[in-house]
Amino acid sequence: MKKLLSIAIAAIMLLSFAACGQNPDAVTSPDEETSSAAPSPEVPETITDSHENEFTLPMNLNRIIVLNSGVYEMICVLGKDDIVIGVNDSTNYPASAETKEKFGDWKEPNVEKILEAKPDAVIGYASYLSSGIAQQITDAGIPVIMLDFYVPSEIPGEVEILGKMLDAEERAEEFISDIEDIQKLVAERTKDVDPITVYYEGYTDYKSVGKGSGGTELMELANVKSLTADQNVEYPEISDEWVLEANPQMIIKLVSSxxxxxxxxxxxxxxxxxxxxxxxxxxxxNNIDAVKNGKMLILYSRIGTNPLGTAMAPLYIAKTAYPDKFEDIDPDEYLGNMLKKYWGDELTGIWSYTE
Amino acid sequence: MKNALHIERELEKYNAHQAKGRRLIATLFVLLIVCIIVSASVGSSSVNFEIVLKTLCSYFSGVAVEDVYRSIVMDVRLPRVFCAVFAGASLSMAGLIMQGVFQNPLVSPYTLGVSNGASFGASLAIIMSAKLSFLGFGIYLTPIFAFIFSMLTMLLVYTISKLTNHDTRTLILSGVAIGYLFSALVSALKYISDVQSLPELVFWSMGSLSGLKWNVVFLLLMVFAVCFVISICKGWNLNVMALGYEESTALGVDYRKMLVLSFVVTTILTATSVAFTGVIGFVGLIAPHVTRMLIGGDYRYCIPASALMGSLLLLISDTLARTMFSPVEIPVGIITSFIGVPFFLYLIVRRRKV
Structure with missing residues (x-):
């Protein structure tokens, strides 16, 4: 019994010494703390993705896998595609994507292959990546960052996050500023107009856009009035006879690449x-005003609901809707400048079509 | 004396049965006319019965109608109403013949894989539209591909069944198996398709009657009319076939020839509808059952009654699909099940009670 007691006392004493040895300054009064002249340690900056996941900066990413073609395109714009080790199967643009290893589908990628590649992080499609797969990757200690890049109002924030994550803040800020300049130009020119009514159709016939969708936001930026802006379904199938009676003054059709x-x-x-x-x-x-007056704009999906489209689609839409307000503006020129500055491409081919 | 009485009683029964069949056909026909009028008078626009009537009268008198209303009535609403009528009739008639020939209540026009083949063809056309543009089919690329692939699927099923001398069980099994194969191919196409093509694939596979023109109505009508006449002419043979291979052969019906003919008729009926409307479920399964529950299995009456029942089911469903959440439309396949299944279950329960 005595022996046990002595061991216990010895153990308590040892622990007390250890505690003192660990941090001699640990026991300080609050007064002492506030009066200390030493600078407080900086709170590390964090970023939050579309799924409200928080990540601490700097992320020091050197090897990442990207499962969202829009994000990959923006990474190229930020000049950081060299750190991307792989992409999803359908990412084939810009050209450098062809040289990257493929990691499967954008919704259900090959999780084993991803884990084996041991990337520093995976960037997934926020609205579509399988939550089960995202969890499996996270459980393996690989952060999964969820970004969408298709809702215009969220795109500047997402570009900023990407810039911070990839240590390319300046380039990201410049890009956002250029987009906002074009948006401001459109807003300025269209501020006094009487908004015309527009029927917007996505890739599928009679599938329009409702509340909260990217297409609706693009039309708001161009100050035109979407016929379906109040529909609660994000991508509603619209009755053809309703469109006929509503008689839109303009039609916008988006064409898939x-x-x-x-x-x-x-x-x-x-x-x-x-x-x-x-x-x-x-x-x-043939009875719709838009058709009678030739006010139909067909837009290529690369200037639809994505970073480049956030600026360019409103400009093309506004120019078609209110030509007299944009007589001195050639959207192709703005598009050409953006493509040259951020993609290193000349403007070629067909990006928009009206008759 | 006893025999004469028995024959007389049987004759009475037969006449009563015939009268019941005729009554149902007449009732369904009147109901269909009423539904056509109601369906043509409602929609997402303000076009009502009066405007529809005025528009129709304007062709015979000097009544003036606004161009937009004329368009809505003549170019949009009426073609859609009649597409529903003929597509519903085709699917239901195909289902009836197949259920009879295969003597299996679970068979529908889609059991042998027609819809899976059509879905694969349509998906291929949607995803590969750029590569296939050289064919010059334009906006008809998807229906043409859907039709071609559903016919190819049936040809494959037929060839396999031929190896077993047209055994009906083999036909169903090979149809189901090949259906699964095409379904897997559709899944593969969905898997490789990107965010831009996927919605179009899903949309097609749920079925819709929007955007169809008069030329589609006439095509559906022609196909239905030809198949209807053939089926009615062979109504007796179909009745005899219900007795099985041996009995029908003994009664002088060429069972195998009839099987092939039924196979061709149902395939053409289903493939044509599916090509333009996408896969609309339940009409071809439930409408024939409901008809048989009401008037029994005499094909001479069942064929027209079942066609009318299919028209009614699809027309009511489509009218609801385009008006319930106006101006948003919902896939018609959802409504056919919502209306058809409870009615079907009610009839089953009622019959069991009796």
Whole structure:
């Protein structure tokens, strides 16, 4: 019993000494703390992604996998594509994507291959990446950053996050500032107009855009009035007879890059002309004001709901809607400048089409 | 004397059965006319019965109608109403014949894989539209591909069943298996498609009657009319086939020839509808069952009654699909199930009670 007691006392004493040895300044009064002249340690800056996940900066990313083609494009704009070791299967633009290893689908990527590659981080499609797979990657100690890059109002914030993450803040800020300059120009020129009504159609026939969608925001930026802005469904299928009666003054149609009828490498306008005539020849559409007045704009998806489109789509829409306000403005010139400055490309091919 | 009485009783029964069949056909026909009028009078625009009537009268008298209303009635609403009528009739008639020939209540026009083949063709056309543009099909690329692939699927199923001398069980099994194969191919296409093409694939596979023109109505009508006449002419043979291979052969019906004919008729009916409307479920399964529950299995009455029942089901469903959340439309396949299934279950329960 005595032996046990002595061991216990010895242990308590040892622990007390250890505690004192660890931090001799640990026991300080609050007064002492506030009067200390030493500078307080800086709180590390953090960023928050689209899923409210917080990451501490600097992230020191040297090897990342990107599963969102829009994010990859922006990483190239920021000049950081050399740290990307792999992308999802359908990311094939800009050209450097072709040289990157492929890690499967954008919704359900190959998780084993990703874990084996041991990247510093994975950037996923916030709205689409399988949450189960994202959790598996996170559980393996690899941070998963969720970004969308398709809602105009969120894009500047997302570009900023990407800039901070990749240590390319200046370039990101410059890009955001250029986008905002174009948006301001459109806002300035359209501030006194009586907004015209617009029917906006996405890649699928009669699929429009409702509340909270990227397309609705693009139209708000151009100060035109979307017929379907108040619909609670994000991508509603709209009744054709309702469109006929609503009689929009302008029609906007977005064309997917996979259709290969518009784009930087397409120079023959025959296919896009075919699309134009197929839309105007829909049952009864010859009675719509927009068709009668030739106010239909077909936009290539690269200037749709994405970083470049956030600036360029409102400009093209506003120019078509209110031509007299933009007589001295050539959207192609602005597009050419953006492509040259951030993508290193000359403006070629068909990006927008009106008749 | 006893025999004469028995024959007389049977004759009475037969006549009563015939009268019941005729009554149902007449009732369904009147109901369909009423539904066509109601459906043509409602929609997402303000075009109502009066405007529809005025528009139709304007062709015979000097009544003036605004161009936009004329467009809505003549170019949008009426073609859609009649597409629903003929597509519903085609699917239901195809389902009836297949359920009879295969003597299996679970068979629908889609059991043998027609819809899976069509979905694969349509998906291919949507994803590869750029590469296939040289064919010059324009906006008809998707329906043409859907039709071609559904016919190819059936050809494959037919060839396999031919190896077993057209055994009906083999036909169903090979149809289901090949259906699964095409379904897997559609999944593969969905898997490789990007965020831009995927919504279009999903949209097509849920079925829709929007944007269809009069030329589609006439095509559906022609196909339905030809198949209807053939089926009605062979109504007796179909009745006999319900007795099975041996009995029908003994009664002088060429069972195998009838099987092939039914196979061709149902395939063409289903493939044509699916090509333009996408995959609309339940009409071809439930409408024939409901018809048989009401008037029994005599094909001479079942064929027209089932076609009318299919028209009614699809027309009511589509009218609801385009008006319930106006101006937003919901996929018609969802509504056909919501309306068809409870009615079907009600009939099953009622029949069991009796």
């Amino acid at each position: 996979t259709k290969e009828i518009m784009g930087d490498k397409i120079t023959d306008t025959a296919a896009v002309k075919g699309l134009y005539s197929s839309i105007v020849s829909r049952p009864g559409w």
